[in-house]
Amino acid sequence: MHARKLVVLIVFVAFLLVPIYWLLNMSFKSNTEILGGLTLWPRDFTLDNYRVIFTDPAWYGGYLNSLYYVCLNTAISLSVALPAAYAFSRYRFLGDRHLFFWLLTNRMAPPAVFLLPFFQLYSSIGLFDTHIAVALAHCLFNVPLAVWILEGFMSGVPKEIDETAYIDGYSFPRFFLGIFLPLIRSGIGVTAFFCFMFSWVELLLARTLTSVDAKPIVSVMTRTVSASGIDWGVLAAAGVLTILPGMLVIWFVRNHVAKGFALGRV
Amino acid sequence: MSWMAWTTPTALFFTFIAVLLAGMTAWELRAPSVPRRGLLPIATTRGDRLFIGLLGSAYWHLMVIGLTDWSIWTATALSVVWLSAVMRWG
Amino acid sequence: MNKVPNNHAWWLVLPVFALVAFSAILPMMTVVNYSVQDIFDPSTRFFVGADWYRQVLQDPRLHDSLLRQFVFSACVLAIEIPLGIAVALCMPTRGRWASLCLIVLAIPLLIPWNVVGTIWQIFGRADIGLLGWTLNAAGVSYNYASNTLDAWVTVLVMDVWHWTSLVALLCYSGLRAIPDVYYQAARIDRASNWAVFRYIQLPKLKSVLLIAVMLRFMDSFMIYTEPFVLTGGGPGNATTFLSQTLTKMAVGQFDLGPAAAFSLIYFLIILLVSWLFYTAMTHNDQTR
Structure with missing residues (x-):
């Protein structure tokens, strides 16, 4: 019973978090990497996007x-x-x-x-x-x-x-x-x-x-x-x-x- | 006030509503109403019945305008009958 | 609680009344005024009576978006309410994990609505989005910008993603309010899990569920920003709901008269539905 509850909860939380992760992931990529192909995490980690916003x-x-x-x-x-x-x-x-x-x-x-x-x-x-x-x-x-x-x-x-x-x-x-x-x-x-x-x-x-x-x-x-x-x-x-x-x-x-x-x- | 684009009919309409509300308030102050059960499935006070009557009237107007070619005054007449019926027996 | 009759309490309510009246009654009167006139500019306007109402009520565009709106709201309720209850039942009851769960669940609710649209716009794209890419890689052709069904499903999933947490949090707080004695009694009676849910939890959840259904119905009925950002109402008019039709009319084409008539009809529908819910809720509070 408890295991089943945990599975439901984890699936739901994953459903909530994956789109947010994707947003976060993209915010650390350069535009060439975003449009170049699908990468699950930023290969070329950059803070440039945030720098644009703060300046x-x-x-x-x-x-x-x-x-x-x-x-x-x-x-x-x-x-x-x-x-x-x-x-x-x-x-x-x-x-x-x-x-x-x-x-x-x-x-x-x-x-x-x-x-x-x-x-x-x-x-x-x-x-x-x-x-x-x-x-x-x-x-x-x-x-x-x-x-x-x-x-x-x-x-x-x-x-x-x-x-x-x-x-x-x-x-x-x-x-x-x-x-x-x-x-x-x-x-x-x-x-x-x-x-x-x-x-x-x-x-x-x-x-x-x-x-x-x-x-x-x-x-x-x-x-x-x-x-x-x-x-x-x-x-x-x-x-x-x-x-x-x-x-x-x-x-x-x-x-x-x-x-x-x-x-x-x- | 020019941006509000007042017209005589709408001004009359809102005056009518304001007078109605003021009248109901005065009536309520003189003789507080007790909730009662009429034809409607819930216990209502006078204010509730007025609201139901007015909301119903608005829908009567929309129905007459949307579904038929009758004059709008037919709808108004219908609404007066409906409003008094709700106030009396609702 | 017994309340004391006291008409002086009006003084306490007066600030709220004045503030809300300023932003609700004046605009409402203006909308009524606009709805009976053909307006070019403040000095050039003609009284047209009920013509706009007739035109709007017989406009197939309005019928279509009204129908879409009701189908959408019905789908939203049918998915989110059961799912929210299920998630609430699975949440840990106390401790650090419970707090963490609450915060994680609340995250989608705190995201500005156009950002929600942006998130799903990115997430669903076949070239740069995880969802679109995965689906297409798995052999399902998926494109929310050109396929009607895909657009619908995406808007619906987005709403489920965005708002199911609200239902879950409401139900969670309802469940926490059930005293332990009920569960002890059920254990003594060797009640099944289903029986506990059906005869203890569900009845106790009635009042919060009523609030959940009301909030979800109302908010899905005025949904605007998310589909606007995601699909722009397309493909065609497939995801154009009431608010968007209205905004197009008022801001896009500047048809003040018809837009005002439309606003009032929209408002009357909302008024009727919220009155029904409010009556049900106060009735529920009284019988409790």
């Missing part, structure tokens, strides 16, 4: 732009979602279920639907091609998700804690910041991770709302693909570098990530 401002600027709006988005999403999630988990108020459902529909709505008006909206208020525009646009799906996950985590905290604190004379802000938030530390970490992740991987809105100054790495990559003569090696290296931030972040929340994926509901 060309168009490439590394893309990473900085992406990181900037992703962090901005995570901060905005968390700061508005925390009080809202508390309200949803503790109180019943007029239209609460309908409001929650409405938030949810925004997580479900295809970004393609909002493409045109977003472009017009942010152009008309002069935010086109700024980091804050992308951060605000990504709030459309990240804020509902953050509320959803945090609400799950907060519902797991017994209500007696709130009541005791209020009896002890704590005001709401002092209780919320001083006692409640430390209790759901892990939930906040996981939520930040999810906001980071979904903002990091999104392409359509980020590409539509930027042109030069805030151009994200994902869009730098697609424009390279469409150009004549693809530089496979650099493309692979750029791909590898987009995977790294996520891997770094997941390390910090590894013990809570499964619960986060279940939206705090188990």
